[in-house]
Amino acid sequence: KQEVTQIPAALSVPEGENLVLNCSFTDSAIYNLQWFRQDPGKGLTSLLLIQSSQREQTSGRLNASLDKSSGRSTLYIAASQPGDSATYLCAVRRGSGNTGKLIFGQGTTLQVKP
Amino acid sequence: GAGVSQSPSNKVTEKGKDVELRCDPISGHTALYWYRQSLGQGLEFLIYFQGNSAPDKSGLPSDRFSAERTGGSVSTLTIQRTQQEDSAVYLCASCRDPKGNEQFFGPGTRLTVL
Numbered sequence: 001k002q003e004v005t006q007i008p009a010a011l012s013v014p015e016g017e018n019l020v021l022n023c024s025f026t027d028s029a030i031y032n033l034q035w036f037r038q039d040p041g042k043g044l045t046s047l048l049l050i051q052s053s054q055r056e057q058t059s060g061r062l063n064a065s066l067d068k069s070s071g072r073s074t075l076y077i078a079a080s081q082p083g084d085s086a087t088y089l090c091a092v093r094r095g096s097g098n099t100g101k102l103i104f105g106q107g108t109t110l111q112v113k114p
Numbered sequence: 115g116a117g118v119s120q121s122p123s124n125k126v127t128e129k130g131k132d133v134e135l136r137c138d139p140i141s142g143h144t145a146l147y148w149y150r151q152s153l154g155q156g157l158e159f160l161i162y163f164q165g166n167s168a169p170d171k172s173g174l175p176s177d178r179f180s181a182e183r184t185g186g187s188v189s190t191l192t193i194q195r196t197q198q199e200d201s202a203v204y205l206c207a208s209c210r211d212p213k214g215n216e217q218f219f220g221p222g223t224r225l226t227v228l
Contacts, residue, residue, distance in 0.1 A: 034216065043118075043205060044219035089157065099170045100145060100209065102217065104157035 002027045004092055006105035013080055014113050021075040021108045023090035028068050031093040034102065035064050035075050038087045047088075048075070080112045116140070118220035120206050126226045127196055135191045135223045139208030146189050147209075147217065148181060152202035160204075163189060196227045 003026045013019050023033070032051045036044040048057045048064040050073070056065040063076040073090055087109045091102035119138045127133050139146050148160040159173040163183040174180070178196075183189040193200055203224050207217040 032215065036219075041224075043120075043221040044207075046216055046218060049216045091157075099162045099164070100211075100215070100217070101147060101159040101162055101170070101173070102149075102157075103159070104149075106156045 002030075002092060002094060002103045004090060004103050004105040006088075006090060006108050008108060009106065010109045010111075012111040012113065015080060015082060017080050017112075018076070018078050019080055019110070021077070021088050021090075021110070023073040023075070023105055025071045025073075025092050025103075027094075028071050029094070030068065031100075033064075033066055033073050033090060033092050035062075035073075036089040036091065038089060038107070040086075044089065077110075080110075082112050082114050085110055085112050118206055118208050118218055120204075120220040120223050122223060123221065124224045124226075126228065128228050129198060130195055132192065132194045133196055133225065135193075135204050135225070137189045137191070137206030137208075137220060139187065139189070139206070140210075140218055141187075143208035143210050143218075144186065145209045145211070146183060147207040148189070148191050149205045149207065150175075150202045151205060151222070155202075157205070160191070193225075196225075198227045201225055201227045 007022045034049045035047040050066045061078040066073045087107045089107045091104045121136045146163045151157045161181045162170040178194045181191045203222040205222045206220045209217045
């Protein structure tokens, strides 16, 4: 059974810091991995999608890496801003089957202090 | 274009009542998912629809939960005889790719069962 773990559960940093959020998964047979952002009381916003054949994806100040063999992904946020404060979720899609259902981690709640 | 929409945004009901939650996916997206986000459980897959294929109901927690998707577009999640443990945020997602690539989420319906 695929399990997804995110560490740390919560993180507080001063504005301007670079930071790394971690995601690990137990079954390396994944189809892709997706990072989401969730603001309080809101739905999920997709940040980055990494296919199983890719090593990383970048969007603006965000960079996500994937090491399938070790079951790990990281989300790197450069020059953090107070507006980055949110909960970040990673989710993996299984390698087999066509349903595409996602298995989520519990999330990392980030607070960026001005 | 419009994103995934869900209604109502909030629903408070009494234990034992039935509730219906609605999801309007992004136009042209053939795959539709329901997830549940509850405290302590994180985000869990409930059900998946793809075109005219039989839905994947493997995530539904009990037979009190059912869902349908009419005309390959709008979906309704029904919970019968609600229990307090059904209190959660119910999120809907859709994606263009039938194999479930990038999923786009709605804002969710917050259900509170008193």
